[in-house]
Amino acid sequence: MFEKQGWHFFFLALLLVGVALLARGDVLAGQLLGISTQGWLWIAIAVPVAHQVMVWLLWRGQLYHGWMTNWFGENDFPVYKVLFTVLFVARPISLILLGISNFNTFALNPTLAYVLAGLLFVPFAYTMYSVAHYFGINRAYGIDHFDRSYRDKPFVKQGMFKYTDNAMYKFGFLILWAIALVFLSKAALLAAAFNHLYIWVHFYFTELPDIRHIYGRVTTDERR
Numbered sequence: 001m002f003e004k005q006g007w008h009f010f011f012l013a014l015l016l017v018g019v020a021l022l023a024r025g026d027v028l029a030g031q032l033l034g035i036s037t038q039g040w041l042w043i044a045i046a047v048p049v050a051h052q053v054m055v056w057l058l059w060r061g062q063l064y065h066g067w068m069t070n071w072f073g074e075n076d077f078p079v080y081k082v083l084f085t086v087l088f089v090a091r092p093i094s095l096i097l098l099g100i101s102n103f104n105t106f107a108l109n110p111t112l113a114y115v116l117a118g119l120l121f122v123p124f125a126y127t128m129y130s131v132a133h134y135f136g137i138n139r140a141y142g143i144d145h146f147d148r149s150y151r152d153k154p155f156v157k158q159g160m161f162k163y164t165d166n167a168m169y170k171f172g173f174l175i176l177w178a179i180a181l182v183f184l185s186k187a188a189l190l191a192a193a194f195n196h197l198y199i200w201v202h203f204y205f206t207e208l209p210d211i212r213h214i215y216g217r218v219t220t221d222e223r224r
Contacts, residue, residue: 008056008205012049012198019045019194027186032101037187040101044094044191048198051087055142056206058083063145063210077138077146084141095176095191099183106184117178123160124178127171130159140168144214151214169199 023041030037058080061067068076106113131140135156144150160167173196180188 005056005205008201011201011205015194015198015201016045019190022190023187026105027102027190029105030101030103032097035101037098037101040094040098041187041191044091044098044188045194047087047090047094048195051084051091052198052202052206054083054087056202059142059145059206059210063213068146077141077143080146081138081141091195092176092179095179095188095195096183098191099179099185099188102183102185102187104184105186106181106189108181108184110184113181113184117181120174120178120181123171124173124175127160127167130161130167131172134158134161135168145210166203169203173199 019041023038028036028038028041032040035043058068062069062076062080068080072079131137139150139153144153155161155165160171164170173192176192176195177189180192
């Protein structure tokens with residue numbers, strides 16, 4: 001159940017050390033609602049850590065031991081979705097608050113920053129459309145850890161998934177970079193980088209082993 005999680009926490013520790021080393025100068029400038037930018041930065045880091053550790057624990061607990069079903073019965077997946085959604089939504093919200101606190105610390109022409117943010121939004125938006133229209137919201141939540149019938153479903157090859165099996169992690173997280181650019185915030189850019197790198201730790205050491213366990217197969221770039 002907990003295989004490879006030592007590597008998960010090893011890379012998490014490296015990323016946290018990296019954030020601590022880079023959190024200097026303008027990255028820490030500003031405050032919002034009486035909380036320093038340093039405080040908002042670590043909130044914006046703590047949210048994805050809490051989110052991904054929760055997903056790892058509940059996915060593995062359900063997949064191998066049926067924890068959620070034992071605790072909540074037929075409400076196992078709905079309860080999980082609520083917990084997931086709260087932390088998922090908290091990710092961009094915490095980044096927005098951080099961006100406001102650390103506003104205008106990134107020396108880039110605002111017009112160029114907004115154009116770049118718009119360009120990043122396009123693949124993000126198409127990815128979200130593809131998730132909703134082709135992949136399925138429940139499957140994105142990880143219903144395959146709860147419902148054994150999903151083990152026989154084919155991998156999705158439509159929409160953005162036609163071009164890459166790993167669209168959600170490659171392009172879905174671009175919205176965080178776009179938010180950071182809109183606020184021209186060095187701290188938000190650092191938090192966006194942490195989010196995007198840490199989701200790949202989740203993929204390689206939680207999701208990919210689960211895909212192999214559930215489906216017994218992987219796609220070209222090892223993404224369902």
